[in-house]
Amino acid sequence: MLIGELSRRTGVSARSLRYYEAQGLLEARRGTNGYRAYDEDAVASVRKIRALLRAGLSTDVIRQVLPCARGEQAGFDWCAELRAILDGEPADLDEQIEALRRGRGALAGLPAER
Template sequence: MRIGELSRRTGVSERMLRYYEQEGLLRPARTTSGYRDYGEGEVQTARRIRLLSASGLKIETIRILLPCMLDEPPRFEPCGAVRAALQQEVDKLDDKLRDLGESRQLVSGYLHSLEPTTSGNRGKAR
């Protein structure tokens, strides 16, 4: 199948499919005239990449996880680097959540400072 059909079947844009090929994640066969010829294996791989990407994983981590991914929803065989890669991603998410919590507290404080105070007009919006 051509790239347009693969895109329709997987919901992945043609541009992203080319990028995945450039990154070595997809390896379509080529016709004698040089056109990409995708098969069912690439359909499955593109869907898995999309699923992993939707989880917020970057291409470097997807490259580690993809060969160990067995099916959908994601189930992994215990490849050596899978646990470490997933733990690293969980740690990054924990850091982001902590940072977001701190940002929320700051913004909430700013909002609270706009509330009218009981002494005079100080703090009232005009």
């Protein structure tokens, strides 16, 4: 399928799909015309990528985690590599949450505009 169809089927923009490919998260073949062609399993892969991004993982981490994702569901086989990669992620997310709270507090302390 071409990038436009993958975009329609997943609700993800073509620009994002190209970004995922550039980051090594998604594979596409190139036709003789230069157009990207995706396999049917790209739909499930894009859904998993989106779920992992929503969970707060970086594309670097997702690139490592994605090979453990199997099947149509957004589930994962808990391979040893996946466990090792994700062990530090909750602490990283806690740090990000705390930084956002500090930023929110700083914004809340600004005087109201008159």
